[in-house]
Amino acid sequence: MGKTIAEKIIEDHYIDNPHDDIHVVRLDAVLCHEITTPVAINDLVNRGKDEVFDPSKIKAVIDHVTPAKDSKTALQGKILREWALRHNIRDFFDVGRNGICHALFPEKGFIRPGYVVIMGDSHTCTLGAFGAFAAGVGTTDLEVGILKGICAFRYPATIKINITGDLPKGVYAKDVILSIISRLGVDGATNKVIEFVGPVVDNMSMEARMTLCNMAIEAGGTSGICLPDMTTVEYLWAFIKDEYASKEAALEDFVRFSSDADAAYDRIIDHDVSRLEPLVTFGYQPDQVKPVKEIEPIKVNQVYIGSCTNGRIEDLRVAAQVLTGKKISDSVRGIVVPATTDVYRQAMEEGILKIFMDSGFCVTNPTCGACLGMSTGVLAEGEVCASTTNRNFNGRMGKGGMVHLASPATAAATAIAGYITNSKLFKD
């Protein structure tokens, strides 16, 4: 019997099987941000164990609220900053060099196929796009990860989603993942890994694969995962070129971590996207999804383009394509948040930021910002936002606010119209 990629990675990192199907595994990286890590740091200090297992394997960023907005967030940043300094954690990214963790860490080349990584953040599953086992954890798991370089997981069961057909023009990875979540339900993949395969995934860029894997958690998944291929190698090549004689050699090494044809799956789902349309959520759960053209015209107060789901350069390019030569509605506040400093710089060099600004968008610095309702665009009671983020929970972007999740193309078109609508890039 063959094995899935997730099973192979877990077995490759095996340390112990203390009970039941619990596997304690070795970690290749522990990723940290300023919201969930300071409590772990303080707890370690209080226990007299202010240590880190390996400073070169710990990566830290201030991303959720940056620059700090008040004394409390300033203190969180300070705790993380001083800890990184005291333990010689070189890969620490502060304001001016930072970005949203799940966009920044891949961009810096910190992820490889076959890695096991954890972070105190539920969207860590994004990094599974590289063929890694990447899981969000709580602060206690993070704390043990920092101290010992280990984490405990159940032996992974996998749902395979075979994405087939031709993705229509104007329909994007975001629409694909929303359609999958609506099919699985918000707990359809709890305790399972979601493996995304098939011709549509093969043709996707790493950015699009990250968008897919990012929202695995919205169906309850432990991680999303894509199989490593030449696209993975190309993305990582700048970071690995000294380790391999050629790209083919790198690929050969990476595909050690790939699923066998006779691997056992919890479920296999064929998901044809040939007739998929741009989608949008309508309720307080990410599985409440409808085609844009089937919802009643919903007026929006704000359009938010950014986040670890859709704040990368490809996303901004698509939105800019829709916005070129257009003004956004007078009744809409448009906010665009490049996910990282490099995305920001690239968008500037490509003239994308100018297109956003000319259309009436506000460009903020890279941060999580309003995605979790903490800064730079929090909604007031009763306000409505079309957003390229990943969560539409009640109050997520501000108490009493309503969030409609959509792709960057739909969000941009919505900003122009003032109500949720399809972009010109999608033709019926």
Place this chain on the structure above:
Amino acid sequence: MKNFSGSVLFLDRSDINTDEIIPAKYLTEISKQALKPHLLEDLRLDEFNARSDIEGKRAIITRANFGCGSSREHAPWALEVNGIHLVIAESFARIFRQNMFNCGMMAIELPAETIDRIFTDFYGKETQVETNFEKNVFTLTADNHRLEVSFSMTDFDRVLVESGGWVEYADSRY
């Protein structure tokens, strides 16, 4: 070991997420105690009043997929500082469930029929739960009504509860 017995708070809804358990705006707190007054503050549930309904409760009984959404361990902490160390549900989101046991608390799943039965028999009544950790039995009582429900728990979850959490366990073993 923590206390797992006492008065029950019923939350009759599925998919209660961690943003509802503790809103994101309190994530800037760096002490658990500061979370205490804000537990379930934004919960969308008819006839639920966080201020008066949580007081004195020691356990929660709820429906499916409790604790979905953000990985924030602030959710179990907010329960912990309010003296609620036991959540019984039809199912949990993975990270939340693990966070509970990692803190030495209990997140126990019961079959949907059992949860239904408990809601039918006890919902709306002053209910007490008595946890027998050795025998894996909950005893629920209200007025003259009494129900014994057995539960299962993996060995790993059990040692986490017994050792007080994952940091203690991992530190002594690895």
